[in-house]
Amino acid sequence: MKKDLERMQYQQQTQAMTAKKGEALVKAIGELSKHIKEREMELTTRTRTTEKLKQLFSEKRKIASRDQDYQ
Numbered sequence: 407m408k409k410d411l412e413r414m415q416y417q418q419q420t421q422a423m424t425a426k427k428g429e430a431l432v433k434a435i436g437e438l439s440k441h442i443k444e445r446e447m448e449l450t451t452r453t454r455t456t457e458k459l460k461q462l463f464s465e466k467r468k469i470a471s472r473d474q475d476y477q
Contacts, residue, residue, distance in 0.1 A: 407445070435459050 414435050418428070
């Protein structure tokens with residue numbers, strides 16, 4: 407998606423086009439940029455959730471290990 411965005415931005419800067427085509431391209435660039443930001447935020451959230459789950463499972467294993475030591 408980022409490659410598409412870069413290609414579209416380059417096209418906007420270097421090609422002559424009608425005002426209508428230019429506006430459509432600017433709109434498409436904006437929509438794609440928004441979509442990329444949403445996906446990046448989603449991936450960041452997933453990464454944080456995964457890290458938190460790893461921490462919780464690690465704590466669970468520590469607690470289970472201590473419980474076995476007391477038996």
